[in-house]
Every structure is written in structure tokens, then in C-alpha cells.
Amino acid sequence: MEVTIYPISEERIEDFLHFFDNVAFTDNKEWSGCYCQFYHFDDEQWKRQTAERNRLSAIKLIQEGRMKGYLAYFDGKPIGWCNVNDKFNFLRLVSNKELWDGTEGKTCSIVCFVIAPEYRKKGVASQILEAICNDYSNRGYEYVEAYPRKGELTNAQHYHGPMSMYKKAEFLLYRSFSHYDIVRKEL
Numbered sequence: 489m490e491v492t493i494y495p496i497s498e499e500r501i502e503d504f505l506h507f508f509d510n511v512a513f514t515d516n517k518e519w520s521g522c523y524c525q526f527y528h529f530d531d532e533q534w535k536r537q538t539a540e541r542n543r544l545s546a547i548k549l550i551q552e553g554r555m556k557g558y559l560a561y562f563d564g565k566p567i568g569w570c571n572v573n574d575k576f577n578f579l580r581l582v583s584n585k586e587l588w589d590g591t592e593g594k595t596c597s598i599v600c601f602v603i604a605p606e607y608r609k610k611g612v613a614s615q616i617l618e619a620i621c622n623d624y625s626n627r628g629y630e631y632v633e634a635y636p637r638k639g640e641l642t643n644a645q646h647y648h649g650p651m652s653m654y655k656k657a658e659f660l661l662y663r664s665f666s667h668y669d670i671v672r673k674e675l
Contacts (some may be wrong), residue, residue, distance in 0.1 A: 489610045491560040491567065493619045500559055501623040505543070507559065516644040523558070524571045527578040527599040534580075558616050560603075568667055571578045571596075571600040572620050575633065586665065593630035596620070601649045608642045613649055615655055625675035632675060634659065637668045 495543030498502060513520035521539025529537060531604040537545075549555030554577060575597040581587055598620065601613045621632055636651040651669065659671040 489562070489607070489656060491562050493558050493560050493610055493616055495623070496550055496555065496557045496559060499549055503559055503561075503566045504546070504550065504569070504657060507569060507602075507604075508543075508546075509565065511604045513571065524540045524555075524569065524600050525570065527580040528555070530537055530579050530583045558619055560612050561570060562607065562612075567600045567604040567607045568616060569600070570598060570613070570620065571615045572596055572598045572624075572632075574629075585672065594628060595626045595631040595633050596629050598632065598634040600647050600648065602647065605643075608643060614653055614657065617649070617653065621657070621673060621675065623654070631674055632659075632673045633662070633673065634671050635668050639667070647648055 495536065496612060500564045504660075505541055508520070508523050515605060521542055523539070523542040525542040525545050526534065528549065528581055538613065555571070556570060556573040556577070557571045559566045560570075573596060575587075575592065575595045578597055578599060579598070581597055581639050598617070601616070624632055634654055636654060637645060637648055638651075648668070651671070654671045654673075656674065659673045662672040663670040
């Protein structure tokens, strides 16, 4: 299944909102208010967030160019999303000291994949991942990093992307923890 992939931009905000308002969480309503903002806040800030605040935050961050990511389209409709950015732009990652060892190099981090339920397991996330690797290598990044979770997981809990996808894309295990791994690909 071939999809068209575009980086998020002000011109694509309405598609992003349509995707999160109507498509992304039809099978997981309890996460529908995130608007991919979780990694932009620390725990204390996140406790104060509401769906409406997250929606407004996403709009503002996209307009300011501080929220990066990619929308995947099929037949002109958004069917997938990936939140990826410079690792330093995700407050939740910066505040988690187990993710830092002082030798990161210029790293972009993949924190979330959301694929419409009817398009899962059709290679959409893999195509987005390929676009990320191509684009970020052209931006002077040394690594792409992701955080696949371990164990028996639901589709929703695989929001970091499955380890199998990263292995297929030649990512290597960088660090391992009890509930997740850090995988990297040198660009």
C-alpha cells in the first residue's frame, strides 16, 4: 500500500485536527484528547492538560514550527501520523535522565505513531519511518532514535512503533530497560 507523506505544516493543521478529532482514536477513545502532546510536557504540566488545551497546544506548536512530524495520506485523506523532532524539543525526554548518557550526538526522536485502525499492519508506519530517516539525514542529524515498548501490547500501547519495524529498518539496540528499549539508526 503506497501512501503520500508530508511533513506537518501550518497548511496541514486542518488535516492534523481532522485526523485526531475523527480518525486516530476511533478504537481507543481514552487517548483521543492527547493530540500528540504528551511528550511536550513533564508530569506536573501533563496533569493540568485537558483535551481542549492539548488541541490548542498542538495548533500553536505547529504554527510556531516547534511541533514536527509527518502525516500519511491515502486517497487524499490523512490516515497516519508520526511525532518526531529533535530530542531536545521533547520536554518529557529531556527530563528523563535514563535516556541521556552524554554521547547522544545530534539526535531526532520518534515518540509516537498513530495509524487509523483500518490501515494498520499495511506498512504505513514503515513508509513514514523511511521518510523520517531520509529527511533527517539531510538535516545534519547523526541518529534517529525510538523507544519501542516490550511485552504483549495492544495496538494503542505500540504507539512508539514495534521493535520488528525498527529491526527491518536496520535500527540497532542502543539501550535496554525493563519496559522498553532504545533503538537507533546512524544516519
